[in-house]
Amino acid sequence: MQRLDAAVVGAGAAGIGMALALQKVPGLKFGVLEAGRVGESFRRWPAQARFITPSFHSNPFGLADLNAVNEPSSPAIHTGAEHPSGPQYAEYLSFIARGHELPVATDCKVAAVGAVPGGGFILDTPRGRLQAGFLIWATGEFQFPDLAPFPGxxxxxxxxxxxxxxxxxxxxxxxxxxxxxxxxxxxxxxxxxxxxxxxxxxxxxxxxxxxxxxxxxxxxxxxxxxxxxxxxxxxxxxxxxxxxxxxxxxxxxxxxxxxxxxxxxxxxxxxGTGFLKGGGARQVAELWDWDEDGRVVLSDADESTITPGLFLAGPQVRQEQRIYCFIYKFRQRYALIARRIGLCLDRDTTALETGAGAWGPFGNSECCEGCEC
Missing domain, CATH: 3.50.50.60 (FAD/NAD(P)-binding domain)
Incomplete structure (x- = not known):
């Protein structure tokens, strides 16, 4: 059985971004498991759909591209578009994954997840069973539409x-x-x-x-x-x-x-009625606590409150009144999760300490209504 320190499920913006953060922790053995292709959800967008958040190469002036999954890159440069299409953005994610040599296993759908008594997880995949000390669920929401909002x-x-x-x-x-x-x-x-x-x-x-x-x-x-x-x-x-x-x-x-x-x-x-509350987190619904509104309850480090070692990354993350449903929002949580895992394993997390302004001059990790940005 293959063993990893951390496994990321999903290779979209959240999964690739999390992998880049984990890669900064020396000696951490991790992998990304993707049921389809890198950026699969983006590849399934309607042909005419475009990003509503604009991409712009403002990086040289200390402002990261709003749709980037790491600070140096820019989808605007890679795609040549201010509002990329889904397939264009998926190719950007693939480019990032290849360029950073991320350990991504595509066409590797996780069929079942079990929490191990005492800590860790067992994942059933087409390539055999996998044991992971920590699990980051990053399967997004687009592939989990609300198909039954009313009878008929x-x-x-x-x-x-x-x-x-x-x-x-x-x-x-x-x-x-x-x-x-x-x-x-x-x-x-x-x-x-x-x-x-x-x-x-x-x-x-x-x-x-x-x-x-x-x-x-x-x-x-x-x-x-x-x-x-x-x-x-x-x-x-x-x-x-x-x-x-x-x-x-x-x-x-x-x-x-x-x-x-x-x-x-x-x-x-x-x-046009949206997606299931919790999105892909419902694939392992029993490993999360859910509030009265049907949303995942998370610790301040985006960890499950009932399954230690299980983290949520992506658009379904909420912290009090803060809703992290855009890439420029939830990407600010990558380092938080990676740091928590690194510290639990007594690893050096210095490379994750990028400073308050990593994503822009205000370092808006608390971005919400009324913030300085």
């Missing part, structure tokens, strides 16, 4: 299941959900000449609302939304809580709202 949702394609919006050939569609994925679906369909109705509980782009893009629509999406509205092909209906979808004898669909309103469509509505 099984007839609806979810944003995460869409390969290319040009395949949607009906003359009109209804999109359910008013945050990033719902707005992106509506904007792309309107751009292709389709008539689109967007059903949203509330506006996520209110200028008087939160400025945190974890809670409100990003400037990039707002700009594109306003342009789509100007075409006259996008109608937005607010105050809609969809509670069900039914089909009629002719194969059409009726969308039911909680206040009694309804809308009839010939084409199945599109779900």
């Amino acid at each position: 949702a099984q007839w609806c394609p979810h944003y995460a299941q869409v390969a290319d919006w040009t395949r949607f050939q009906a003359s009109r569609y209804t999109v359910i959900g008013g945050y990033e994925s719902g707005v992106d679906a509506a904007v792309n369909l309107a751009g292709l000449g389709r008539e689109v109705r967007l059903l949203a509980r509330k506006s996520t782009w209110d200028p008087q609302g939160s400025h945190d893009p974890s809670l409100s629509l990003s400037p990039y999406s707002r700009q594109r939304l306003y342009q789509a509205i100007d075409t006259g092909r996008l109608e937005i209906v607010f105050g809609v809580d969809v509670i069900g979808l039914t089909r009629d004898a002719a194969g059409g669909f009726r969308i039911h709202a909680g206040d009694g309103r309804y809308w009839d469509e010939k084409a199945a509505p599109i779900l």
